[in-house]
Amino acid sequence: MTTTSRAFKSRIQQEDLYSIPIDEFFKSAFSVDCVIFGYHERQLKVLLIERGTEPYEGFWALPGDLVYPYEDLDSAASRVLNDLTTLSDIPIRQIHTFGKVDRHPLGRVITVAYTAIVEMQDLTPQASSWAAATKWHSLKRIPKLAFDHREILNKALGELQEMVKHEPVWNKVLPEKFTLTQLQEFYETIFNKTFDKGNFRKKLQDFKFITKLDEAQQNVSHRPSLLYRFNEKKYLEQKNKGFFFDL
């Protein structure tokens, strides 16, 4: 960068705003930041990296990166996710764009926030050149975060709860064959409350895209649970009719 933000600021203030040369507008950058939630057996965590460089060196932060000049926003977000987790095919969704003038100490950088949720087990987060460390953090113990990342995380949490009401985001998170109890536990974890078993299952019956298999759990010291599978085809058929989950 050729201009520091301070020099830049004062220069702008001196000038008539309407006569800013067009080049000045092309001196900003944008990044993507990913709020990657991890779920496994009633545990919801978020993937943070420890920054290895200034600014905010040593702080925990959301994984993110500048967007390449010839890269779509969505692609950039997927790239960040893939770099850190080696997971692909995970749906990632844009949630909000954060653009306060002073949010980045080195210049004008706005960031587009994305969120995704993945199965956390056995997923050892990858090391990365721009991350000194990578770790799943419990949502109850979030350290002080770099930039405005705390704000972004809060926003993402709210969005996750909304998404989960309307979309089967557990699709890629639960095992391929899952029990209804596992599904209930997923919802209970996200909403941080408990649901009645009977009522929960009654509600599920309306959603035709959860199909029962001719298979049951093995080696459990209680009545084995029947296994179910997400039926994508039926889901897409029903999608437009909308479903709602707000027990």
Add this chain to the structure above:
Amino acid sequence: MTTTSRAFKSRIQQEDLYSIPIDEFFKSAFSVDCVIFGYHERQLKVLLIERGTEPYEGFWALPGDLVYPYEDLDSAASRVLNDLTTLSDIPIRQIHTFGKVDRHPLGRVITVAYTAIVEMQDLTPQASSWAAATKWHSLKRIPKLAFDHREILNKALGELQEMVKHEPVWNKVLPEKFTLTQLQEFYETIFNKTFDKGNFRKKLQDFKFITKLDEAQQNVSHRPSLLYRFNEKKYLEQKNKGFFFDL
């Protein structure tokens, strides 16, 4: 964002990914585009401008502008709205960010889309240095739009319907003192369907922030309607409990 410019540069050299000079990242710009809906007596329209300059000269487009170097995103959106309508104090809400590589023919420009809804009557849209013409357009007859603005408009329409379910966006749109029929007509227009009068009113009773005045309509050739007013204080009290409108 997680990397400083310098850190990012060294990462690229180190890993020999692409040899993109860091300056390339700061040759992009961002804009805001506003989807301004106008409502008046069962009519919902959207404010479009006719572009007076290349690219897309002569095309209709959403009002928008580049974000000034020392300006927050939200401020930029409000500025665009104020310039065109001389309205202030209108809540404007970010909906999505559009960032396809080739969406702008002159360079890499991502745009943050905002939406607002205003009372349309007697609001003669202002001329503007960057707009050859400004006009309310019926949603049924939208001309071919510049850039990806058609996509942005579609997204905004969906968001408007969602907003209207959870938030009293009619607050700044209906007259200060309004009838329940006017309110019903507002919802019917947005959702493009009709509601049962009795049931609609029953639902409203739950929302304590619509207070009846000791006043009625004048000079109507039928039983005069009682007037109501939006009670912001009570709304804020009730807000957290959430309300839902989906008749």
Add this chain to the structure above:
DNA sequence: TCAAAAGTGTTATAGGTACACCCATGT
């Protein structure tokens, strides 16, 4: 036979839907 979790059924209440009816005003 017991513990543990799966899975189903019952009931009371709240909320939604459809519809009918009466009311106040200007002409």
Add this chain to the structure above:
DNA sequence: ACATGGGTGTACCTATAACACTTTTGA
């Protein structure tokens, strides 16, 4: 008196919530 829209009540039906009960397994 009648047309017009305002305003209210009722009866039916479905959805929800709370809770009790039965079933199947391993130990």
